[in-house]
Amino acid sequence: DQQVKQNSPSLSVQEGRISILNCDYTNSMFDYFLWYKKYPAEGPTFLISISSIKDKNEDGRFTVFLNKSAKHLSLHIVPSQPGDSAVYFCAASERGDSWGKFQFGAGTQVVVTP
Amino acid sequence: NAGVTQTPKFQVLKTGQSMTLQCAQDMNHEYMSWYRQDPGMGLRLIHYSVGAGITDQGEVPNGYNVSRSTTEDFPLRLLSAAPSQTSVYFCASSYDPFQETQYFGPGTRLLVL
Numbered sequence: 001d002q003q004v005k006q007n008s009p010s011l012s013v014q015e016g017r018i019s020i021l022n023c024d025y026t027n028s029m030f031d032y033f034l035w036y037k038k039y040p041a042e043g044p045t046f047l048i049s050i051s052s053i054k055d056k057n058e059d060g061r062f063t064v065f066l067n068k069s070a071k072h073l074s075l076h077i078v079p080s081q082p083g084d085s086a087v088y089f090c091a092a093s094e095r096g097d098s099w100g101k102f103q104f105g106a107g108t109q110v111v112v113t114p
Numbered sequence: 115n116a117g118v119t120q121t122p123k124f125q126v127l128k129t130g131q132s133m134t135l136q137c138a139q140d141m142n143h144e145y146m147s148w149y150r151q152d153p154g155m156g157l158r159l160i161h162y163s164v165g166a167g168i169t170d171q172g173e174v175p176n177g178y179n180v181s182r183s184t185t186e187d188f189p190l191r192l193l194s195a196a197p198s199q200t201s202v203y204f205c206a207s208s209y210d211p212f213q214e215t216q217y218f219g220p221g222t223r224l225l226v227l
Contacts, residue, residue, distance in 0.1 A: 002155070002156070004156065009154075041220060041221070042218075042220050042221075043118070043204050043206070043217075043218025043219050043220050043221055044157070044204070044218050045218070046215070046216070089156055089157065091156070091157075101159060101172065101173075102159075103156070104156025104157040104158070105156045106154050106155050106156050107156065
């Protein structure tokens with residue numbers, strides 16, 4: 001049973017606009033969350049993280065929001081650029097786990113159009 | 115640095131055949147892992163290693179073996195391939211246990227007929 005769900009398999013957004021990617025989780029013990037970005041024929045690369053002691057983390061154009069009561073996190077990309085076209089995975093873990101055993105969502109394909 | 119390298123890039127196997135997916139890293143990372151990615155599912159951890167000589171099972175270990183005789187290499191063995199093992203396999207390494215520092219290889223696409 002998937003404990004991390006990304007219910008939107010794809011998202012199309014115009015260049016310059018905001019991209020909002022959503023992720024829901026079911027395990028209330030998760031306290032550390034990541035977003036990864038993946039281009040075709042490449043491995044995922046780390047994008048941004050957030051721990052449960054925060055509700056927001058920002059890195060340049062990327063901001064992750066965490067709503068613990070709703071077990072929901074979102075990634076905002078502002079402004080979206082053509083190079084942001086990729087698959088984005090969210091992942092969650094209990095940070096005290098024996099070794100970063102993250103549960104991944106199925107991914108959201110983002111396409112940024114001119 | 116080459117980072118994390120995986121070979122082959124693509125492989126077709128018949129049911130029952132065996133093969134080894136190779137993974138190597140030149141960053142002197144202690145932690146290495148293997149994931150599989152299937153359509154509609156996220157990355158799932160198969161096996162991982164916290165150092166040479168130490169391996170452990172992840173979420174979906176059945177049908178796969180690993181060993182870690184050196185820090186650099188972490189091969190994944192399929193002893194008797196099954197169509198359910200058709201997937202994209204990613205190897206990753208990191209210098210500490212936190213996922214955000216993992217570096218992924220480019221992946222091996224495996225098709226089992």
